[in-house]
Amino acid sequence: MSSLQNLDKLFSKVQKATHYCGGELNSVIKNPEDVKIRYAFAFPDTYEVGMSHLGMKILYHILNKREDTYCERVFAPWIDMEEEMREAGVPLFTNETHTPVKEFDFLGITLQYEMCYSNVLNMLSLAGIPLLSSERGEDDPFVNGGGPCAYNPEPLAEIFDFFTMGEGEDVIGELMDAFNEWKEEGGTRKDYLKKIAKIEGIYVPSLYDVSYNEDGTIKSMAPNCPEAPVKVKKRIISDLDKVTYPDKFIVPFSDIVHDRSNIEVFRGCIRGCRFCQAGMIYRPVREKSADTLVKDACALIESTGYEEMGLSSLSTSDYTQLPELTDKLLALTEKEKVSLSLPSLRVDNFSLDLMERVQKVRKSGLTFAPEAGSQRMRDVINKNVSEEDLIKSATLAFEGGWNSVKLYFMIGLPYEDYPDIKGISELAEKVVECFYKSDKTNKRRPPSVTLSVASFVPKPFTPFQWAAQDSIETLSEKQLFLKNEIRNRKIRYNYHQSDVSVLEGVFARGDRKLGKVLLRAHELGCKLDGWNECFSLEKWEQAFNDCGIDMEFYTRARDYDEILPWDFVDIGVTREFMINENEKAKQALTTPNCREKCSGCGAAKLCKEKKGCVCFE
Amino acid sequence: MNNNYYLRYEKTENVKYVSHLDFVRMFGRALRRAHLPIAYSEGFNPHPLLGFALPLSVGYTSECEILEIALTEELSTEEIMQRFNRVLPDGVKILSVHEGKSNMKKLDIALYQVFPEKTPAGILEFLAMDKILIEKKTKSGIKETDIRPDIKGIKVTLGKIEMTLSAGSRNNLKPEVVIAAMNKYIAGYNSGDCRYHRKQIFDLEMNVI
Ligand code: SF4
Numbered sequence: 001m002s003s004l005q006n007l008d009k010l011f012s013k014v015q016k017a018t019h020y021c022g023g024e025l026n027s028v029i030k031n032p033e034d035v036k037i038r039y040a041f042a043f044p045d046t047y048e049v050g051m052s053h054l055g056m057k058i059l060y061h062i063l064n065k066r067e068d069t070y071c072e073r074v075f076a077p078w079i080d081m082e083e084e085m086r087e088a089g090v091p092l093f094t095n096e097t098h099t100p101v102k103e104f105d106f107l108g109i110t111l112q113y114e115m116c117y118s119n120v121l122n123m124l125s126l127a128g129i130p131l132l133s134s135e136r137g138e139d140d141p142f143v144n145g146g147g148p149c150a151y152n153p154e155p156l157a158e159i160f161d162f163f164t165m166g167e168g169e170d171v172i173g174e175l176m177d178a179f180n181e182w183k184e185e186g187g188t189r190k191d192y193l194k195k196i197a198k199i200e201g202i203y204v205p206s207l208y209d210v211s212y213n214e215d216g217t218i219k220s221m222a223p224n225c226p227e228a229p230v231k232v233k234k235r236i237i238s239d240l241d242k243v244t245y246p247d248k249f250i251v252p253f254s255d256i257v258h259d260r261s262n263i264e265v266f267r268g269c270i271r272g273c274r275f276c277q278a279g280m281i282y283r284p285v286r287e288k289s290a291d292t293l294v295k296d297a298c299a300l301i302e303s304t305g306y307e308e309m310g311l312s313s314l315s316t317s318d319y320t321q322l323p324e325l326t327d328k329l330l331a332l333t334e335k336e337k338v339s340l341s342l343p344s345l346r347v348d349n350f351s352l353d354l355m356e357r358v359q360k361v362r363k364s365g366l367t368f369a370p371e372a373g374s375q376r377m378r379d380v381i382n383k384n385v386s387e388e389d390l391i392k393s394a395t396l397a398f399e400g401g402w403n404s405v406k407l408y409f410m411i412g413l414p415y416e417d418y419p420d421i422k423g424i425s426e427l428a429e430k431v432v433e434c435f436y437k438s439d440k441t442n443k444r445r446p447p448s449v450t451l452s453v454a455s456f457v458p459k460p461f462t463p464f465q466w467a468a469q470d471s472i473e474t475l476s477e478k479q480l481f482l483k484n485e486i487r488n489r490k491i492r493y494n495y496h497q498s499d500v501s502v503l504e505g506v507f508a509r510g511d512r513k514l515g516k517v518l519l520r521a522h523e524l525g526c527k528l529d530g531w532n533e534c535f536s537l538e539k540w541e542q543a544f545n546d547c548g549i550d551m552e553f554y555t556r557a558r559d560y561d562e563i564l565p566w567d568f569v570d571i572g573v574t575r576e577f578m579i580n581e582n583e584k585a586k587q588a589l590t591t592p593n594c595r596e597k598c599s600g601c602g603a604a605k606l607c608k609e610k611k612g613c614v615c616f617e
Numbered sequence: 618m619n620n621n622y623y624l625r626y627e628k629t630e631n632v633k634y635v636s637h638l639d640f641v642r643m644f645g646r647a648l649r650r651a652h653l654p655i656a657y658s659e660g661f662n663p664h665p666l667l668g669f670a671l672p673l674s675v676g677y678t679s680e681c682e683i684l685e686i687a688l689t690e691e692l693s694t695e696e697i698m699q700r701f702n703r704v705l706p707d708g709v710k711i712l713s714v715h716e717g718k719s720n721m722k723k724l725d726i727a728l729y730q731v732f733p734e735k736t737p738a739g740i741l742e743f744l745a746m747d748k749i750l751i752e753k754k755t756k757s758g759i760k761e762t763d764i765r766p767d768i769k770g771i772k773v774t775l776g777k778i779e780m781t782l783s784a785g786s787r788n789n790l791k792p793e794v795v796i797a798a799m800n801k802y803i804a805g806y807n808s809g810d811c812r813y814h815r816k817q818i819f820d821l822e823m824n825v826i
Binding site: 008009011012017018021023024025029251253254255301302303304305306307336337338 | 631632634635636639640643645646647648649650657663675676704706707708810812
C-alpha cells in the first residue's frame with residue numbers, strides 16, 4: 001500500500017484543496033500497516049454535500065472503532081480537481097492517507113439519490129477500478145452500495161459487487177468479520193460474495209438471474225446458487241439507545257452544507273404519506289430517549305466545538321419527548337454558547353414559543369408542507385393536514401411576527417387534475433388573506449408567501465410505486481398553468497427542473513437493463529448531475545437512444561401483477577399494505593398515523609426490542 | 618475587565634490550504650473545546666473576541682502568526698498554551714503565549730522563505746534594476762506597478778530564496794509576485810513550483826513583532 005506523493009502540485013492548482021487533503025479535526029489517523037481491513041467510504045458527490053451526511057459519520061465511526069479496520073473517506077472531485085488528476089495520471093485517493101482507492105479491500109458507496117449514479121461510475125473510472133463487477137479481479141476492492149437507493153439497486157446491479165439493505169451499524173461489522181474469515185480460508189472473490197449472501201440484509205446481484213417477457217417486463221428473478229436467499233430482508237437497529245452514536249464528528253475546515261453537530265432523535269416516520277419513500281423504508285418509528293440525546297449532544301459539543309447543534313429525523317414534531325428534550329438542550333446550549341438549530345416543526349403554540357426562545361430575535365421564514373393544493377388531493381396522498389389547520393398555523397405565525405412563510409407543494413401526483421393544481425394558488429391566496437384578516441398582525445410589514453413546487457417522482461416501496469409519472473412536457477405545462485394562476489404579487493413561485501425529476505423517476509424504478517444506459521452516459525461525460533451547471537438532459541437522452549431504451553417504459557403505470565425489479569427486497573412493510581393504500585388513495589380515503597391507530601403495515605415484526613418502538617406503544 | 622493575551626502560532630504543511638477565514642472559524646471552535654473563558658462581543662450575535670495579524674495566503678506555511686484573545690479570567694500563559702495545543706488540529710501549534718496586546722498594528726515588513734525547484738544563479742542584477750514593473754489586475758483593467766520599493770532585500774542560498782518585503786495594510790507585496798518578476802526579468806531563469814513560508818514579521822524599524 002502506498003500513499004501518493006507530490007499531490008501538492010495538484011492541491012496548489014485547485015480551488016478547494018481542503019476538500020481533498022484531509023487533516024481535519026477528528027479525522028481518524030491510523031497506521032495502515034496496523035490494520036487488516038482497509039475500507040474506503042465514498043460519498044458520490046462533492047465534499048461539502050457528503051460531509052454533511054449523517055450516515056457516513058456513523059459508519060466511519062463504527063468502522064474505525066474496530067482495531068482491525070481503517071475506514072477513510074473519498075468524495076467526487078470537482079471539475080477542476082478531476083482535470084488535474086486525469087492530466088497528472090493521479091488515481092482517485094482517500095482524504096486521510098492519500099492512498100489510491102483501488103488498493104483498498106472495500107469501496108463502500110452510499111447512494112442517497114439517483115442523480116449521483118453517474119458520479120459512481122466516474123469515481124470508479126478515476127480510481128482505475130473496472131466499472132463492471134464481472135470484470136473486477138482478485139486484487140480489486142469489493143464495491144458495496146447502501147443508502148435509500150439501494151432498496152432498488154437493479155440499475156446498478158452489474159456495477160456493484162453487493163448491496164447492504166437497511167441500517168448499517170450491525171451488518172457492517174458482520175461483513176468485516178466475514179472478510180477476516182474469508183482471508184484465513186484463502187478463498188476467491190466469488191467465495192466471499194457467496195459467504196456474505198447468507199448474511200441478512202446483503203444482496204449480491206451476480207447471484208441472481210433475471211429473465212424478461214417480450215414487452216420488457218420481468219418474467220422471473222431467482223437466485224442461481226443456494227447461498228442467495230429468495231428475499232433479501234432489510235436490517236434495522238431495534239434499540240437506538242443501545243446503538244453506537246459518534247461522540248466525535250469530523251470538523252471540516254471549509255464551509256459545508258450542514259456545518260454543525262447533529263443528534264439523531266428517531267428513525268422512521270409515523271405519518272405514512274403515500275408518496276414518501278423515507279416514510280415507508282425506515283419503518284417502524286424507533287425513538288431515542290431524551291437522556292441519550294442530551295448525552296450525545298454533550299459529547300459532540302465537547303469534541304467538535306461546533307457553534308451550532310441540530311436535530312435530525314423525519315417530522316421531528318412527532319418526537320414524544322420533544323418538550324423535555326428541547327428544555328434540556330436549551331439549558332445545555334445556552335451554557336456552552338451554542339445555538340440550537342431547529343428543524344422545521346409543525347407550527348403551533350409550542351413550536352412558536354420554542355422558536356422564540358431559540359432564535360431570540362431573527363424572525364425569518366417559516367415553512368409549511370401541505371404538499372397538495374386541494375383537500376381531495378391531500379387525502380389522496382394521505383397528508384393529514386386540513387386547510388383549517390394550515391390557516392390556523394399561518395395566522396399564529398403571522399401574529400407571532402413571522403411575516404414570511406414558505407409553502408411546499410408537489411405537482412404531477414397520481415390522480416391529480418387541474419383543479420387540484422389551481423388549489424395550490426388558492427391556498428396561497430388564503431394564507432395571504434389570513435394575514436390581513438387578523439387584527440394582531442403587524443400591517444406595516446406586509447407578508448410574503450413563497451411557493452416551492454416540486455415534481456412528484458414515484459418511488460419504489462411506496463403506495464404510488466405503480467403510478468404513472470408525468471412526462472417532462474406535462475409537468476412543464478402544469479408548472480406554467482400554476483404560474484398563470486398566481487396573480488398576487490405577495491406570492492412568489494419557485495419550481496424545480498422537471499427534466500431532472502423524470503430522469504430520477506426512471507432510475508428510481510429502473511431495472512437491470514438501465515445499467516448499459518449508465519455506462520453509455522458515463523462515456524458521454526455525464527457527471528455531477530445534481531449540479532445545474534453540469535446536468536445535461538441532451539446527453540442523457542442520447543445515452544437512452546444509443547442503447548435503444550425508451551424512458552417511457554419506466555415512467556408508465558404498472559399493474560399489481562407485474563413483477564417489479566425491487567420485489568425481492570423485504571422492507572417489512574407488506575405488499576398488501578401498499579396495494580391497500582393505493583386503493584384508498586384512488587378513493588381519497590385517509591389512513592391514520594401509527595400513533596392514532598396501527599394499520600398493521602407489517603413493519604412491527606422487524607423490531608426485536610419493544611422499547612422505543614411505536615408499534616408497541 | 619478582560620485580560621488580553623497574544624499567541625504566536627505556526628501553520629504547517631497539513632493545514633496550509635485552509636483559508637484565513639476558515640482559520641478564524643477553526644480557532645473559534647478550538648476555543649470552545651479548550652474551555653478557555655473567552656470574552657464575547659456585545660450584541661445579538663455575540664462572537665468571541667479574536668484578533669489576527671496579517672492574513673496568510675492560501676498555500677503558505679508560517680511560524681510567526683499572531684492571534685490576540687481576550688479572556689474574562691486571568692490564566693497563566695502556560696495554561697493557555699497547554700489547553701489550546703491539546704485541542705488544535707494537526708498542523709497548527711501555539712509556539713508561545715504572552716500577556717497584553719501585541720504590536721501587530723505596527724506590522725510593516727515580513728520575511729519569507731521561498732523554496733523553488735530551481736534557484737537563480739545571481740540576484741544582484743535583478744536588485745539593481747531601477748524599476749521592477751509587473752502587471753497587476755485592477756478593477757479598471759491591467760496596470761503596471763513598480764514593486765522595487767517594496768523589496769527590502771533578497772538573499773539566495775542553495776534551494777532557498779529569502780525575501781524581506783513590505784507587508785501590512787500600507788503596502789503589501791507577496792513573495793509569489795516577486796518570483797513571477799524574477800522569472801520575467803532574470804534571463805533564463807525558471808523557478809518551477811515554489812513553496813512559501815512566512816518566517817518573521819517586523820515593524821518599520823525591523824523590530825520583531
Ligand atoms: S406495524 Fe403499525 S405501528 Fe408499526 S409501523 Fe406499521 S402501521 Fe405503524
